[in-house]
Amino acid sequence: xxxxxxxxxxxxxxxxxxxxxxxxxxxxxxxxxxxxxxxxxxxxxxxxxxxxxxxxxxxxxxxxxxxxxxxxxxxxxxxxxxxxxxxxxxxx
Amino acid sequence: xxxxxxxxxxxxxxxxxxxxxxxxxxxxxxxxxxxxxxxxxxxxxxxxxxxxxxxxxxxxxxxxxxxxxxxxxxxxxxxxxxxxxxxxxxxxxxxxxxxxxxxxxxxxxxxxxxxxxxxxxxxxxxxxxxxxxxxxxxxxxxxxxxxxxxxxxxxxxxxxxxxxxxxxxxxxxxxxxxxxxxxxxxxxxxxxxxxxxxxxxxxxxxxxxxxxxxxxxxxxxxxxxxxxxxxxxxxxxxxxxxxxxxxxxxxxxxxxxxxxxxxxxxxxxxxxxxxxxxxxxxxxxxxxxxxxxxxxxxxxxxxxxxxxxxxxxxxxxxxxxxxxxxxxxxxxx
Numbered sequence: 001x002x003x004x005x006x007x008x009x010x011x012x013x014x015x016x017x018x019x020x021x022x023x024x025x026x027x028x029x030x031x032x033x034x035x036x037x038x039x040x041x042x043x044x045x046x047x048x049x050x051x052x053x054x055x056x057x058x059x060x061x062x063x064x065x066x067x068x069x070x071x072x073x074x075x076x077x078x079x080x081x082x083x084x085x086x087x088x089x090x091x092x
Numbered sequence: 093x094x095x096x097x098x099x100x101x102x103x104x105x106x107x108x109x110x111x112x113x114x115x116x117x118x119x120x121x122x123x124x125x126x127x128x129x130x131x132x133x134x135x136x137x138x139x140x141x142x143x144x145x146x147x148x149x150x151x152x153x154x155x156x157x158x159x160x161x162x163x164x165x166x167x168x169x170x171x172x173x174x175x176x177x178x179x180x181x182x183x184x185x186x187x188x189x190x191x192x193x194x195x196x197x198x199x200x201x202x203x204x205x206x207x208x209x210x211x212x213x214x215x216x217x218x219x220x221x222x223x224x225x226x227x228x229x230x231x232x233x234x235x236x237x238x239x240x241x242x243x244x245x246x247x248x249x250x251x252x253x254x255x256x257x258x259x260x261x262x263x264x265x266x267x268x269x270x271x272x273x274x275x276x277x278x279x280x281x282x283x284x285x286x287x288x289x290x291x292x293x294x295x296x297x298x299x300x301x302x303x304x305x306x307x308x309x310x311x312x313x314x315x316x317x318x319x320x321x322x323x324x325x326x327x328x329x330x331x332x333x334x335x336x337x338x339x340x341x342x343x344x345x346x347x348x349x350x351x352x353x354x355x356x357x358x359x360x361x362x363x364x365x366x367x368x369x370x371x372x373x374x375x376x377x378x379x380x381x382x383x384x385x386x387x388x389x390x391x392x393x394x395x396x397x398x399x400x401x402x403x404x405x406x407x408x409x410x411x412x413x414x415x416x417x418x419x420x421x422x423x424x425x
Contacts, residue, residue: 049410053388056406057380060392061371068373 139294144271147297150287151275153318156325157339160351160370163379163391165405167191167203170420182424184212184225190418201414230254243268282306295321334358347372351381386411399424 020026148155168190176182188210191203212225218239225233236248245268250261262279277285283306289299298317305311314331322343329337334357341351349370356363368381376394383389389407396402403420 052408053382053410056388056390056408057382060378060390060404061369061380064371064373064376064378064392064394067375071374 141293144291144294146268146271147273147289147291147299148318148320149266149273149275150289150299150301150316153289153299153316153329154327154337154339156341156349157327157351157353160341160349160379161339161353161366161368161381163389163405165389165391165407165416166418166420167193167405167407167416168418170403170418172420172422172424174422174424176424180216182214182216184210184214184424186210186212191416199412201412277303281308289316295319385409393422 166188168188170190171187172184173186174182174184186209187207189207190205192206194202194204196202206229208228210225210227212223214224215222220239221235221237223233223235227233230253232250232252234248234250236246238246240246245264245266247264247266248261249264250259252259260280262277262283265276267274271291272289274288275286277283279285283303285301285303287299287301289297291297296317296319298315300313300315302313303311312332314329314333316327316329318325318327320326324343325339325341327337327339329335336356336358338354339352341349343349349372350368351370352365352367354363354365364384366381366383368379371378376392378390378392380390381388387407387409390405392402392404394402394404401422403418403422405416405418405420407414407416409415
């Protein structure tokens with residue numbers, strides 16, 4: 001009746017949990033757990049590499065481009081402020 | 093694309109059409125087909141093969157790629173101060189405190205903390221240039237560049253150290269012709285070299301070099317070519333020492349340049365490819381690169397004030413877990 005082969009090898013004094021942990025289902029489960037741990041570790045490593053690379057390559061670029069944009073805006077603003085309205089004509 | 097012609101409403105013409113004169117095809121198709129660019133007429137004129145421009149010097153064939161992809165990364169603090177005493181003469185003081193990497197045979201990197209002060213004097217004249225540097229660890233560096241005649245230039249490069257047998261010196265004689273350059277080199281350790289580069293078309297220049305190292309009885313021959321337009325530079329270098337190097341730099345706009353580099357070393361079966369960007373903004377110059385060896389580097393020169401530059405350098409080697417960060421300041425022009 002039992003489907004798992006480990007249950008059939010029951011010695012005297014063995015509990016159901018010990019038999020379960022010997023079974024093939026549990027072996028697959030352990031494999032899956034190690035695989036998941038490895039996957040998590042490699043994802044973590046990849047995320048670290050991607051994060052630090054992004055920090056070194058891209059963040060200064062964003063900051064500098066933003067500063068350049070601010071400088072451009074300031075210049076444009078000053079241009080329109082100072083060079084905008086024509087001087088008043090002497091005939092009044 | 094062809095389905096647009098059958099649309100009930102003709103597509104709006106692209107803005108370039110406003111300046112084009114009468115077109116050979118009807119207004120319906122004009123909105124779809126790209127207008128003939130005006131620049132093509134300029135290239136129809138004949139190439140004058142007797143009046144080619146002078147090529148770039150042979151050692152500077154890869155200069156755009158080297159400038160963009162190989163900034164002077166450092167680890168630690170760097171401070172440079174240049175004081176002009178005269179229109180032609182200037183003094184420089186430089187302090188460096190940080191770690192220098194010692195090349196080691198094992199996979200582990202050995203960093204040695206060093207600190208030194210360097211004093212230098214520069215004399216710059218249109219015809220004569222003298223540069224000297226002295227360091228606290230006893231090294232003396234001297235460079236001379238002298239125009240002997242209008243076409244002949246003498247360059248001397250010397251480095252003297254306290255350790256015996258490590259000093260080196262090199263004499264270069266450069267002759268510049270109308271569309272070619274030749275160079276002859278004599279160095280210590282019985283080093284003799286010669287190279288020649290010639291403009292073949294207005295955009296393409298090709299050159300060759302040979303060298304002979306006396307003490308180690310080594311000789312080599314190399315070939316290089318460079319294709320240069322306004323927007324891009326592509327170079328190829330092959331040497332008998334087993335090195336093949338290709339580089340390509342594209343000027344995307346006047347502020348941005350993208351560079352890539354490929355090097356193959358046949359002797360050590362080493363292949364390296366790197367890609368980088370070079371942003372020349374008004375307030376700063378930012379260079380970043382990523383390598384096939386797993387190295388990511390960035391170098392920022394920011395202009396804080398007139399003549400004051402702030403430097404930041406970062407180099408991360410993911411494979412060897414080697415991290416180098418440096419900051420510095422450059423005062424004076």
